[in-house]
Amino acid sequence: SIASFYKTNVNMNMNGTAHHHSMAPSNGNFLPAYGSGADCGIMNKQGHAHPDMMGLSEGGSFNGGGVMGGSFLGGLGLPPGVIVMAMGSAGGGISDAGSAFQMTGGQRALTDCQQHTNSSPCPSSSSPSSSGVTAGGVALSSSSSSSSGAVAKRKRKRCGVCGPCRRLINCGVCSSCRNRKTGHQICKFRKCEELKKKPGGGGGGLERPPSVPTGEAFRWFF
DNA sequence: AGCTACGTGCTT
DNA sequence: AAGCACGTAGCT
Numbered sequence: 001s002i003a004s005f006y007k008t009n010v011n012m013n014m015n016g017t018a019h020h021h022s023m024a025p026s027n028g029n030f031l032p033a034y035g036s037g038a039d040c041g042i043m044n045k046q047g048h049a050h051p052d053m054m055g056l057s058e059g060g061s062f063n064g065g066g067v068m069g070g071s072f073l074g075g076l077g078l079p080p081g082v083i084v085m086a087m088g089s090a091g092g093g094i095s096d097a098g099s100a101f102q103m104t105g106g107q108r109a110l111t112d113c114q115q116h117t118n119s120s121p122c123p124s125s126s127s128p129s130s131s132g133v134t135a136g137g138v139a140l141s142s143s144s145s146s147s148s149g150a151v152a153k154r155k156r157k158r159c160g161v162c163g164p165c166r167r168l169i170n171c172g173v174c175s176s177c178r179n180r181k182t183g184h185q186i187c188k189f190r191k192c193e194e195l196k197k198k199p200g201g202g203g204g205g206l207e208r209p210p211s212v213p214t215g216e217a218f219r220w221f222f
Numbered sequence: 223a224g225c226t227a228c229g230t231g232c233t234t
Numbered sequence: 235a236a237g238c239a240c241g242t243a244g245c246t
Contacts, residue, residue, distance in 0.1 A: 155228045155243050175237065176227095182239050186227055195228070 158192035165192045 158165045170177050170187035177187050185191075 153229070153243080157228090157244085179238065180226095183237085184227055184240075184242095185238090191227095 156195055159194040160192075162193040164190045 160166075167187075167190045169190075171189045172178075172187075174188040176183055176185040176191075179185070
């Protein structure tokens, strides 16, 4: 739920074109090429200009990201998307906050964003069915395949909690972004740390999400 | 059906 | 080793 909510907001604003006065970098540098859609296509637009803004700087753990959010907006400590939303409404663009929540229209946009959501959200809620991305990683629904001997190559999924996973925007400038059409790869800055490792690697199993403990990630959000 | 992005083989 | 390109799993 939140996930959708979250991304939705982001989208909304972006699309809304609203008049957000001007967040620092709001320059109009939109990506010429990828306008369409990569996951948060919108994000791309901004992201392009400054891959690092939005608190993405990975350098030291994204706590930064969260922190950043917090620092701005009077320490409300909201994730970037939310922040945007707030501003939008403030600007007068969106009068109805409710709408923000409603908008599921976002539709596809970001498969990953969802994941973020999945991984993080409330530990408590934990919808059982909530599919795959458990922090642990490979929680792929066993579902299909399996039976027949064919060890179908299952795709691993992003952990959703590492820095890159939490990153919301595509830098738009890395090779992956630039070669999106042919490369079919996620932005380098968003490539899950876990997926960078060898599949079998490690052992067995639990990969420790580098930093933020699962679910804890967004606790502050609630 | 269409999209994103993981896995992998080839090329540089 | 790194990057590119392609096939396709997984999801909407």
